[in-house]
Structures are given as structure tokens and as C-alpha cells.
Amino acid sequence: MRRDQSYELVFWHQGTMMAQSSRSIYESLSAQRPVEGLSELPIESILARVLTSFPCAVRERDHQPETVVWQSDNGEDSFAITWSAHHVRVECRQLALEHMTTLVDLAASFSCPLYDPQSGRRFRLPAS
Numbered sequence: 001m002r003r004d005q006s007y008e009l010v011f012w013h014q015g016t017m018m019a020q021s022s023r024s025i026y027e028s029l030s031a032q033r034p035v036e037g038l039s040e041l042p043i044e045s046i047l048a049r050v051l052t053s054f055p056c057a058v059r060e061r062d063h064q065p066e067t068v069v070w071q072s073d074n075g076e077d078s079f080a081i082t083w084s085a086h087h088v089r090v091e092c093r094q095l096a097l098e099h100m101t102t103l104v105d106l107a108a109s110f111s112c113p114l115y116d117p118q119s120g121r122r123f124r125l126p127a128s
Contacts, residue, residue: 007095009103011112012087013039022115022122029087038086042110046088049106050081054099072096079103088112 010026018025018037028035050068051057057070068081077099080091090103104114108125115122 005094007092007100008117009090009092009100009107010087010115010117011090011107011110012115013041013110013112015039023117023120026115026117029084029089032084035086040085041083041088041112043083043085043088046107046110046112047081047083049109050103053102053106072099 010029012025012029012035014025014037016037020028020035020037025035025038047059047068051059054070057068060067060069065082069078071078076094077096078093079095079099082089082091088107092100092103107114111125113123113125
């Protein structure tokens with residue numbers, strides 16, 4: 001199964017409950033405004049895991065903002081990852097559900113649950 005459209009996935013870690021709604025946090029992050037209470041992420045470790053999980057992914061350092069991009073062998077499925085010190089954003093295009101799940105699981109392993117801006121829902125991490 002694949003999503004036949006563009007789909008956005010966003011991840012961040014907050015150490016405590018926050019008064020600000022998930023949608024408000026997302027909007028602030030999207031506007032590149034700081035959000036009080038978010039944890040700084042181990043971005044280099046997260047990106048290293050993405051590059052390991054998707055060996056054909058490329059980190060485009062000359063691109064502004066810096067981006068990690070991946071395209072499938074069929075040339076139709078792809079994603080582009082951008083980030084700040086406090087969040088990771090994945091723009092998926094025609095991406096198979098299994099690849100989206102890999103990205104969600106990868107972020108969860110860094111205690112960053114999915115925020116789905118299309119539905120306005122922030123998911124919980126599985127209990128350990």
C-alpha cells in the first residue's frame with residue numbers, strides 16, 4: 001500500500017507535558033520559531049540511522065536548508081527530510097506505507113513520536 005500524494009511527518013521530543021497544543025507546536029516549528037520545553041535532538045545520530053535504513057539516501061549539504069533525500073528504484077516514491085535542533089520533518093511523496101513505518105519507528109527509537117499535521121494528531125510512543 002502507498003500514499004498517492006504528498007504527506008508530511010513531523011517528530012519532536014518534549015520531556016514534560018506542555019500547555020501548548022501539538023498543532024501550535026507544529027505551527028511554531030514550521031515558522032522556525034523556538035518552542036520552549038522541547039528537547040534538543042541528536043540530529044546526527046537520527047540522520048545516520050536514516051542513511052543506514054535507506055542506503056540510497058543522500059545528504060545534500062549544499063542545499064539550503066540542508067536536506068536528506070531518498071528516491072526509490074521505481075523513481076516514483078521519495079522523501080525529503082529537513083530538521084532543526086528540536087524537530088525532524090519528512091515530506092513524503094508517493095511513499096509506500098512500509099517506508100513511512102520505517103521512518104516513524106526510527107524516530108520513535110529516539111523518543112520522538114509522530115505528529116501527523118494532516119490529521120492534527122500526535123501519537124504516543126509504545127510502552128516499553
